[in-house]
Amino acid sequence: FYFFLVQSLDPLPMHGRDLGVHPDDLIEPPEQEQESKQEILENKDVVVQHVNIEGLGRTKEDLLGYEISDVFHAKSLIDVRVCHTSMSTLHCTCLKQKPVLGTDALPNGLDVTFEVTEIKRLTGSYNTMVGNNEGSMVLGLKLPNMFGRAEKLTFQFSYGTKETSYGLSFFKPQPGFFERNLTLNLYKVTGQFPWSSLKETDRGVSAELNFPLGVTSHTLKWEGVWRELGCLARSASFAVREESGHSLKSAVSHTVSVDSRNSAIFPSRGALFRINQELAGYTGGDASFLKEDFELQLNRRLFWDSVLSASLWGGMLYPIKGQPSCIADRFYLGGPTSVRGFGMYSIGPQSEGDYLGGEAYWAGGLHLYTPLPFRPGKGGFGDLFRTHFFLNAGNLCNLNYGEGPQAHLQKLAECIRWSYGAGIVLRLGNIARLELNYCVPMGVQSGDRYILRFTQICKISVI
Amino acid sequence: MSLAAEAFVSQLAAAEPWPENATLYQPLKEDQILLSDHASSLAVQAYLRMCGLPVQVLCRVNSEFMSPSGKIPFIHVGNQVVSELGPIVQFTKAKGHSLSDGLDDVQRAEMKAYMELVNNMLLTAELYIQWCDDATAAEISRPRYSSPYSWPLSKILAYQKQWEVRRKMNAIGWGGKTLQQVYEDVSQCCQALSQRLGMQPYFFNKQPTELDALVFGHLFTILTTRLTSSELAERVKSYSNLLSFCRRIEQTYFEDKSS
Numbered sequence: 001f002y003f004f005l006v007q008s009l010d011p012l013p014m015h016g017r018d019l020g021v022h023p024d025d026l027i028e029p030p031e032q033e034q035e036s037k038q039e040i041l042e043n044k045d046v047v048v049q050h051v052n053i054e055g056l057g058r059t060k061e062d063l064l065g066y067e068i069s070d071v072f073h074a075k076s077l078i079d080v081r082v083c084h085t086s087m088s089t090l091h092c093t094c095l096k097q098k099p100v101l102g103t104d105a106l107p108n109g110l111d112v113t114f115e116v117t118e119i120k121r122l123t124g125s126y127n128t129m130v131g132n133n134e135g136s137m138v139l140g141l142k143l144p145n146m147f148g149r150a151e152k153l154t155f156q157f158s159y160g161t162k163e164t165s166y167g168l169s170f171f172k173p174q175p176g177f178f179e180r181n182l183t184l185n186l187y188k189v190t191g192q193f194p195w196s197s198l199k200e201t202d203r204g205v206s207a208e209l210n211f212p213l214g215v216t217s218h219t220l221k222w223e224g225v226w227r228e229l230g231c232l233a234r235s236a237s238f239a240v241r242e243e244s245g246h247s248l249k250s251a252v253s254h255t256v257s258v259d260s261r262n263s264a265i266f267p268s269r270g271a272l273f274r275i276n277q278e279l280a281g282y283t284g285g286d287a288s289f290l291k292e293d294f295e296l297q298l299n300r301r302l303f304w305d306s307v308l309s310a311s312l313w314g315g316m317l318y319p320i321k322g323q324p325s326c327i328a329d330r331f332y333l334g335g336p337t338s339v340r341g342f343g344m345y346s347i348g349p350q351s352e353g354d355y356l357g358g359e360a361y362w363a364g365g366l367h368l369y370t371p372l373p374f375r376p377g378k379g380g381f382g383d384l385f386r387t388h389f390f391l392n393a394g395n396l397c398n399l400n401y402g403e404g405p406q407a408h409l410q411k412l413a414e415c416i417r418w419s420y421g422a423g424i425v426l427r428l429g430n431i432a433r434l435e436l437n438y439c440v441p442m443g444v445q446s447g448d449r450y451i452l453r454f455t456q457i458c459k460i461s462v463i
Numbered sequence: 464m465s466l467a468a469e470a471f472v473s474q475l476a477a478a479e480p481w482p483e484n485a486t487l488y489q490p491l492k493e494d495q496i497l498l499s500d501h502a503s504s505l506a507v508q509a510y511l512r513m514c515g516l517p518v519q520v521l522c523r524v525n526s527e528f529m530s531p532s533g534k535i536p537f538i539h540v541g542n543q544v545v546s547e548l549g550p551i552v553q554f555t556k557a558k559g560h561s562l563s564d565g566l567d568d569v570q571r572a573e574m575k576a577y578m579e580l581v582n583n584m585l586l587t588a589e590l591y592i593q594w595c596d597d598a599t600a601a602e603i604s605r606p607r608y609s610s611p612y613s614w615p616l617s618k619i620l621a622y623q624k625q626w627e628v629r630r631k632m633n634a635i636g637w638g639g640k641t642l643q644q645v646y647e648d649v650s651q652c653c654q655a656l657s658q659r660l661g662m663q664p665y666f667f668n669k670q671p672t673e674l675d676a677l678v679f680g681h682l683f684t685i686l687t688t689r690l691t692s693s694e695l696a697e698r699v700k701s702y703s704n705l706l707s708f709c710r711r712i713e714q715t716y717f718e719d720k721s722s
Contacts, residue, residue, distance in 0.1 A: 226616055234531060238539060245525030248616040286613055352542075 049109040055116045060148035066176030119144045136160030149175050163190040180211045195345045197236035197354045200328055201228040219255040227328055237352035243327045250285035253278035261299060265427050266386060268307045272297040281320055289329060290318045306370040314362040330357030333396040338363045340392050341419035341441030343449035348396035350447045362412055363394030386425045393418035417443045481558055485518045485540045488526040494610045498688050499589040504536040506680025507548050512716040513671050514560045524611040552673050562672045570667060574674045584652040585681045587637060588645050594628040596642055599691050650698045657702040664711065679712045
């Protein structure tokens with residue numbers, strides 16, 4: 001693969017040297033030492049004239065154009081070396097450069113050769129997982145860079161003692177703009193929800209388009225799911241038994257989010273704002289509803305390395321065409337991810353101990369994160385821990401859509417559940433946090449399940 | 464149900480009297496329910512009427528999946544859910560209502576034997592005709608079974624049910640039978656029932672039992688359901704005492720309301 005440079009660097013005034021070059025060619029930077037052509041030009045201004053890439057197989061040329069365009073802007077050898085690490089589909093094993101020879105050579109011109117090996121065509125993984133009274137074997141297969149333009153095909157299969165699930169996913173980014181991409185999914189997943197005595201099997205296909213627009217990032221998604229609901233135990237309440245059976249949901253959804261936080265787990269500054277809407281029923285299927293939900297989070301660093309974080313969530317489900325909403329579509333509230341001190345998803349409408357979810361909810365939290373007292377293990381392990389003081393509140397209910405917005409707000413404002421407390425938080429990598437809290441639940445309504453003044457160990461994954 | 468579970472349910476059931484708001488669930492009557500399900504549902508309804516227990520019939524699209532055993536019909540009494548005629552008979556017995564108390568042991572064994580005959584012959588023949596006969600399956604069973612769902616779920620569920628029933632038929636040895644053989648089996652079953660009934664009003668003379676309810680449910684449904692061919696109904700009609708038996712039960716127990 002051979003690339004010939006026609007681009008120019010930042011325009012600089014010529015210094016009277018007659019280089020005998022075309023106007024389109026490079027303009028030489030003012031400082032230039034005439035070094036021996038055999039010496040390595042560290043930290044000296046260079047001009048990349050030719051780029052060769054050796055060792056290619058299936059990767060296509062147009063993709064590479066984007067990948068190595070940065071190399072041509074390199075002004076020094078260090079820049080050139082930095083560029084080669086950004087190629088995602090290739091693994092660059094060796095970077096050679098040598099001075100250009102030939103009639104079009106400039107005194108500081110470089111001929112760069114990348115020797116690359118492409119990622120293997122097929123990679124596999126095998127894991128065993130144990131948890132929730134179930135053991136399972138998970139097999140994963142990945143085909144990266146399938147057709148030469150950074151497409152990726154992933155297959156995951158999980159075989160367990162109770163349930164089997166699988167997923168096939170095809171990811172295609174736009175060459176040169178990896179943030180614009182298309183994902184196609186085919187999956188079967190099963191879930192068990194003991195707080196509702198419900199088990200759900202979803203078999204579905206989805207197509208998702210991601211693209212950035214200014215500071216926001218958008219996702220447009222269509223999803224078609226065959227849902228099968230069943231009772232988890234013979235003692236399930238009749239309200240849950242009535243929801244058993246099959247239904248088909250075909251929904252279009254749109255998400256817009258703005259995220260300026262500096263970390264997903266322990267952000268110390270920035271904000272997150274996300275709105276999601278989903279419309280089901282107009283592209284086929286049985287389920288018919290409009291669903292809106294939003295999330296807002298603000299973080300601010302205060303005195304002494306502590307961070308104040310405020311968050312607010314809310315959502316509403318509006319059934320269309322006169323059909324009642326399905327238990328699988330409704331919102332749930334409670335537990336370590338929303339209102340601490342209450343059982344997992346155990347707030348709101350319930351029947352005989354099974355929580356049915358609600359059509360409208362809001363939840364809010366105010367957290368103060370501080371480093372551990374006396375800062376043990378500072379600079380190392382101790383930095384993963386934080387103490388936090390929190391105040392959580394929320395409400396979940398069904399709305400009577402015949403009444404106006406005043407009545408809705410009033411209903412959401414009465415019977416607020418809230419809790420306060422303190423605890424220790426541990427960060428696990430970049431994906432999860434572990435909390436140990438002492439909570440005092442307040443505003444408990446009849447039917448909610450709460451944990452009274454007990455320490456609570458909970459695991460949260462933050463998306 | 465295991466013995467321990469049965470005893471437990473009986474204990475619970477015996478505690479409360481039969482409530483006013485007992486309900487029976489079945490698929491939609493006009494568009495969805497099939498011959499075999501309708502027969503089973505009618506048998507349970509007849510039995511409860513014979514016992515004098517009020518029950519309201521509710522039609523739900525997902526009754527088959529709501530039922531704890533997956534079979535139609537099931538009743539919701541108090542906070543108990545019981546499905547199929549056999550367990551329902553046990554359940555009402557625990558509450559003190561029974562039709563077969565007056566029978567001695569020999570008659571009870573005979574009644575159980577005839578009930579097994581109806582379940583193994585008539586019910587299986589109904590399932591065979593619905594799902595294993597291609598004409599009936601394509602014209603009646605699949606469209607009706609899938610009518611509440613939208614495409615493509617309707618196709619998936621209808622074919623899934625058909626494969627399930629065909630697998631079951633193969634397992635019990637009915638997979639290789641032809642339609643004519645099945646009709647012959649129905650005739651033989653009806654002959655046995657007709658002979659046992661004779662000129663009596665009910666199978667065990669004066670009082671109806673659960674066997675009468677079961678036979679009524681199946682025969683009445685066969686006589687009044689339109690299939691692709693009327694041969695099944697004709698075979699039953701050829702036994703006049705069974706015809707008058709059905710008419711008698713309909714007039715006695717179903718005349719006040721339309722069934």
